[in-house]
Amino acid sequence: MNKSYEVNAKIFKALSDPSRLKILDMLSCGEKCACELLEYFDFTQPTLSHHMKVLMECGLVKSRKEGLWSYYCLDNSNSNRLVLFLMNILTDTDDCICKKKNKSNCEG
Template identity: 70%
Template structure:
């Protein structure tokens, strides 16, 4: 699991406006002007949010004339979902597996963390 890469994505998603943008784009590609209708901020602020989402790989952009159209990068969104599922689920790749082996099979408890 790539903790550093995914932590950047979670940081991008820590803003409620960006979460809302992801929700809007889950319905399909949208023009920036259509996304802006859901918010009470300016176009430069939307551009900043879209830049952050694009740079972390969750959103793709295409230009058509003067307009920018945004859509989810479903491949990366699915990878993030799988990362999160693996993070909260005990798997063979769990980081604790190595610690348990090092402790000669002793179980771990929450107080050790």
Template identity: 65%
Template sequence: MNYEENAKLIKALADASRLKIVDILSCGEMCACDIQEYFDFTQPTLSHHMKVLIDCGLVEVRKEGIWNYYYLNNNNCNKVILNLMNLVTETEKCICKDKSNCNCE
């Protein structure tokens, strides 16, 4: 498991506005102006949140003329879910498995 990569993804999602953006994009691709309607913050603030989500690979952008259209990278979103699930449920692969004081079982 790549802890650094997973931490980057979790950190990106550890913001209420970014979680809301992921929820909004779960309905399908949207332009920035449509996403903006759900928030009371400025367009530069939305751009910052989108950059964080894009940089960690959860969201992708498609440009059409002067418009940016955003959509979820479903493969990476599913990886986050699976990695978190494995982190808390896969005791066979626990990093402390070889230590005698582990309470993994």
């Protein structure tokens, strides 16, 4: 399994901001307009746009335009991949990096 550490590190960096975590929590309830998201924060629309750009660049959020408004939703396939990645690195599995290394050191 390709664990893509670099890609996931970028996602975890995006998740290190409390406002972004709150945005993801809000989007877990379904698609939201930028104006709806802004109601829960004390920052400006440009700041929200920055947060959304970070979340979209790492693949956790998708957007669509409707008229003047932007609507955001979770990208469930990428979110699920992130959960699986985290479970895999925190669980003792057959493809654990340490087991692969130990097999090559101990065999033969």
